Each structure stands twice: as C-alpha cells, then as structure tokens.
Amino acid sequence: MRFGPMKPVGLTDPKTGHRPWAVLQLRKENSSGTMYNLVGFQTNLKFPEQKRVFGLIPALKNAEFIRYGVMHRNTFLNSPKLLNSDFSLKSNNNTFFAGQITGVEGYMESASSGIIAGINAYGRLKGEKTLLLPETTMLGSLSRYISDETVKDFQPMGANFGILPELENRPRDKRERGQAYADRALKDLHSYLESVKL
Numbered sequence: 001m002r003f004g005p006m007k008p009v010g011l012t013d014p015k016t017g018h019r020p021w022a023v024l025q026l027r028k029e030n031s032s033g034t035m036y037n038l039v040g041f042q043t044n045l046k047f048p049e050q051k052r053v054f055g056l057i058p059a060l061k062n063a064e065f066i067r068y069g070v071m072h073r074n075t076f077l078n079s080p081k082l083l084n085s086d087f088s089l090k091s092n093n094n095t096f097f098a099g100q101i102t103g104v105e106g107y108m109e110s111a112s113s114g115i116i117a118g119i120n121a122y123g124r125l126k127g128e129k130t131l132l133l134p135e136t137t138m139l140g141s142l143s144r145y146i147s148d149e150t151v152k153d154f155q156p157m158g159a160n161f162g163i164l165p166e167l168e169n170r171p172r173d174k175r176e177r178g179q180a181y182a183d184r185a186l187k188d189l190h191s192y193l194e195s196v197k198l
Contacts, residue, residue: 024057035066043069079103080154085147086130087117096121103146105156112139131196134188135165136181 008023029035043050047068054060077083079102082090087102089095098117099110116139120130133140141163145151157163161181171177 024059038069041069042071044071045069074100074105074156076101076103076156078154079146080149080151083147085143086120086132087113087143088120088124088130094121094124096124100156103154103156104142105158109139109142109159113143116143129196134185134192136188137185138164141165 008020011023012019025039026036027039029037038054041054045053050068051065054065055063077097079097083097083102084090084093087096087098089097096117098114102113104110104113116131116133123130133143135141135144138159142157142159145157145163146154161178164181164185167177167180167184169180171180
C-alpha cells in the first residue's frame with residue numbers, strides 16, 4: 001500500500017462507494033496461517049490498551065493477541081559526514097548505501113534511493129560518471145539533503161515540498177503550487193537525462 005494502513009487513499013468499496021477510515025494489512029507469520037502480524041501499527045500504547053483498541057476492529061473482535069506492538073527506532077547513518085549525494089561513501093566511493101539507513105524516510109524514497117544507488121554502483125564499475133538528479137526533483141533534493149555537510153543535527157527526511165528550491169513565481173493555490181513543482185521537476189529531469197544520454 002503506497003500510503004500505509006492509516007491513509008487508505010484510492011481504496012473504495014465498490015458496493016457502497018465509501019472509502020474506509022483505515023485498512024489493516026496482515027502479514028502471515030507462520031506456515032500454518034494461524035498467526036498474522038498487523039503491518040505498520042507501531043505504537044506507544046500500553047499492551048492492555050492495544051488489546052482493547054485493536055479488539056474494537058470488527059475483524060479482530062475474537063482475535064487472540066500473541067505479541068503486542070512497540071515503537072521502533074530506525075537506525076541511520078550520519079549521512080552528511082559519510083555519504084556523497086550519489087549515495088556513495090565519501091571514504092570509499094565504490095561503496096554505496098540506499099534506503100532508510102541513508103536518512104531518506106518512506107517506502108517510495110527508500111526504493112528510489114536504491115534504484116539510483118544501484119545505477120550508480122553499476123556506472124562506477126564501468127568507469128562512468130554517477131547520476132546526480134536535478135535538485136528540483138524530489139529525489140535529487142533528498143540526495144542533497146542527506147549529503148549536506150552544513151546539517152549539524154541530522155535527522156531522516158521524507159519527500160516534501162519544503163526541501164525543494166523555491167519556485168520563482170510561487171502560486172498561492174496549493175494544488176497549482178504542487179503542479180508547478182511537478183512541471184519544473186519533469187522539465188529539468190528531461191533536460192538532465194538528455195544531457196547524460198541514458
């Protein structure tokens with residue numbers, strides 16, 4: 001699910017046209033199918049409260065809870081000190097990192113950084129220049145954020161318009177502003193890809 005269980009974007013009941021408030025994603029935990037994990041439900045709730053709250057969900061009314069959720073902490077590198085913006089290690093540019101460990105946060109961001117790191121590792125093996133997407137693209141901006149040596153108290157960052165360079169004529173309307181960011185990114189990305197002849 002692209003948006004996670006608590007934001008069921010694009011999931012509409014075909015019978016009623018209603019969009020659910022939340023969606024449970026269950027992952028099978030054993031081969032016999034008797035244990036399932038609630039994916040993406042890390043929580044600070046005390047165990048008795050978890051049992052009460054999750055028991056309110058109709059499908060889980062009679063569930064036996066074997067293990068309760070805990071909030072997990074992501075481990076990540078101090079990337080501004082360690083990584084270049086092509087996701088290679090500053091001390092050994094033949095070593096690449098990708099995903100949450102680099103300080104990009106989110107499924108799409110992690111997968112995208114992995115694709116770029118993979119392309120760059122292959123390019124490095126062939127003696128080619130690594131890709132560095134334009135800063136006006138979301139991944140280009142994220143790759144610069146995680147490698148920005150001026151960042152002193154580094155924390156992971158997900159995709160957001162705040163890390164992109166400001167628009168010249170910034171529309172007031174939120175939807176128009178988002179479209180302007182997207183149009184600029186696509187234009188700059190197209191020009192960049194033409195210049196590197198991928």
